[in-house]
Every structure is written in C-alpha cells, then in structure tokens.
Amino acid sequence: MASIHIAAQVGEVAERVLLPGDPVRAKIIAENFLSDVHQYTAIRNIFGFTGLYKGERVSVQATGMGIPSISIYLHELIEVFGAKKLIRVGTCGGMNENIRLRDVLIAQGSSTDSAVVDKVFGGAINFSLLADFDLLRKAVDAAQALNLPVKVGNVICTDLFYNDYDDPNGTFGDGKHTFNDKLRRYGILAVEMESAALYLHAAAANVQALAIFTVSDDLWRGERCNVKERETSFNDMIQIALETIIQ
Numbered sequence: 001m002a003s004i005h006i007a008a009q010v011g012e013v014a015e016r017v018l019l020p021g022d023p024v025r026a027k028i029i030a031e032n033f034l035s036d037v038h039q040y041t042a043i044r045n046i047f048g049f050t051g052l053y054k055g056e057r058v059s060v061q062a063t064g065m066g067i068p069s070i071s072i073y074l075h076e077l078i079e080v081f082g083a084k085k086l087i088r089v090g091t092c093g094g095m096n097e098n099i100r101l102r103d104v105l106i107a108q109g110s111s112t113d114s115a116v117v118d119k120v121f122g123g124a125i126n127f128s129l130l131a132d133f134d135l136l137r138k139a140v141d142a143a144q145a146l147n148l149p150v151k152v153g154n155v156i157c158t159d160l161f162y163n164d165y166d167d168p169n170g171t172f173g174d175g176k177h178t179f180n181d182k183l184r185r186y187g188i189l190a191v192e193m194e195s196a197a198l199y200l201h202a203a204a205a206n207v208q209a210l211a212i213f214t215v216s217d218d219l220w221r222g223e224r225c226n227v228k229e230r231e232t233s234f235n236d237m238i239q240i241a242l243e244t245i246i247q
Contacts, residue, residue: 002080003076003080003081004076005043005044005046005072005073005076006040006041006043006048006061006073006076006077006080006081007040007041007042007043008040008041008048008081009040010080010081010082012038012040012050012081013040013048013050013059013061013077013081013082013083014050014057014058014059014083015057015082015083015084015085016056016057016058016059016083016084016085016245016246017058017059017060017061017077017083017085017086017087018058018059018060018061018087018088018089018238018241018242018245019060019061019062019063019070019073019074019086019087019088019089019090019194019198020060020062020063020088020089020090021062021063021064021065021069021070021090021091021194022062022230023045023046023047023062025062025089025230025234026047026048026049026060026061026062027047027049029049029060029089029238030047030049030051030060033053033238033239033242034049034051034052034053034058034060035051035052035053036051036052037049037050037051038050038051040059041061046062046063046064046073047061047062048060048061048062049061053242053246054246056246058242058245058246059083061073061077063088063194065161065193065194066159066193066194067112067114067116067157067159067193067194067196067197070088070194070197070198071116071197071201074086074197074198074201074202075201078201078205078207079205083207084207084208085135085207085208085209085245086198086202086207086208086209086210087135087139087209087210087211087212087241087244087245088194088195088198088209088210088211088212088213089212089213089234089237089238089241090192090194090211090212090213090214091192091213091214091215091216091217091225091230091234092105092155092190092191092192092213092214092215092216092217093190093191093192093215093216093217093218093219094189094190094215094217094218094219094220095156095180095183095184095188095189095190095191095219095220096184096189096220097220097221098151099151099189099190099215099218099220100215100218101215101216101217101218101223101224101225102214102215102225102234102236103149103151103214103215104143104148104149104150104151104212104213104214104215104236104237104240105150105151105152105153105155105189105190105212105213105214105215106131106136106139106140106150106151106152106210106211106212106213107131107153107154107155107192107195107210107211107212107213108130108131108136108152108153108154109128109129109130109131109153109154109155110129110130110154110155110156110157110195110196110198110199110211111129111154111155111156111157111188111196112129112156112157112158112159112196113156113157113158113159113160114157114158114159114196114197115159116196116197116200117129117196117200120200120204127200127203129157129195129196129199129200129203130199130203131199131209131210131211132202132208132209132210134208135208135209135210135244135245136152136210138244138247139210139212139240139241139244140152142239142240142243142244142247143240145243146236146239146240146243148236148239148240150240151189153187153188153189154186154187154188154189155188155189155190155191155192155195155211155213156183156188156190156191156192157191157192157193157194157195157196157197158191158192158193159193161193180219190213190215191219192211192213194211195211198211199211210241210244212237212240212241213237214234214236214237216229216230216234
C-alpha cells in the first residue's frame, strides 16, 4: 500500500510520532526540540519531520483539523509507515471553572458526538474510546518529573466547531440549562476535535495512543489565546509528550 497524503519513503517516518494539527506548530516543534531534522513531506502544506530527541528517532506529523483529516494521516502513518506510538499534541477549549488558559490536560477518555464509532460498529455497541494506559501513566510521571502540573480526565470530541448546542431554544435546551452544563456535570474537562479518531484507530491497529492538550480557549470565562500564542507558546505540553514517547 502506498501513501497518498504523506510524501515519505518507508523508513523515513519513525515509530514514535507526535501529532499536532497545525503545520506551523509541527515545524516549530521540529526546529526547537529535535536535532538532525529531516522534512519528509509537505503535501497540501501539511508538514512532517523526523529527527532525534535525546538520541531517539521521533517524527512530528501535522494532521489538520477534525476527525476526517486526522483519520487519513493516522491510517497512513500506521498502515504504511508502521507507527507504534502516537501522541496528539493539540489545543482544546476548557469547559469548567477549574480549567484555565494554558493548563495541560491529558485525555484519559474521549466522548464524542461523531458518528464515526457508530459506523465502525454498526450501532451494536457504544465503544469506549480510551488512552493507552502505559502512555498515560508515563505522561503523568513525566509531568511530575518536570514539575509541570497536568489534569487528567474525559474530553468531548466534536464534529462541529461552531454549533448551537447551547441555544436555550435548541434541541438540548430546557430554558434553564445548556448542553455544555450537562457535559460539565458529567465531568467533561474540555472540548476538542481529534482524540476520538486517534483512540479508535489505535484500538483497531493495536498501537499505543495518547492525547495531550493545552487549553487555548477558556469557555467558562470567555478568554482565549491569540493566533501567535497558539502556534508557539505551548512548550510544557511538548516537553511532556516527548519525554513520554521516548520511554
């Protein structure tokens, strides 16, 4: 099988892969955290790089936004290039008052409104989308060793960035409480758009996967990071991910 979307030869992509959505963030990670860096793809300006971190080969592959986009790259990384450890490093929107801008969150589980899981299992079961426990434990240990605080829990992975879920007159509203209120009550820490696909593909291929996020939007307080901060200022998350993936 050939790769359609990644212009690399087999062997150019490492078994350990970080997965930022933003191609600019992929470039920044490669240039600032890896040595002996080689760019292996730029198809559609979705960049991929391989280099060394503490002597271990690590790739950084941008994936774009949303479940359909990351699913394409996950399939090719796993099936064509033999990726074995995949860690998403992305942004999310914090959902409650205990989550602040630039907090680092680790997704133990991923709930979703996407039909992707239903399509895979034909509605027979509600498959649980979970992180690899070994990577999760190592990420928490790495954060502690780096003296960086993290929060661990469930996130909601959505198909729509813009939606009317919180419209009091909409499908989920009762005039008093919104859909996001219900998610908060059930312990959802944040909203993002890729982790469900990551955990689903990893489970199907029996590879290790973890999603780590930096809070770029505080939905509780209405605060957000600017565009430049989203591209460049999330080093804590990257350090934790790199220390985790080389173990």
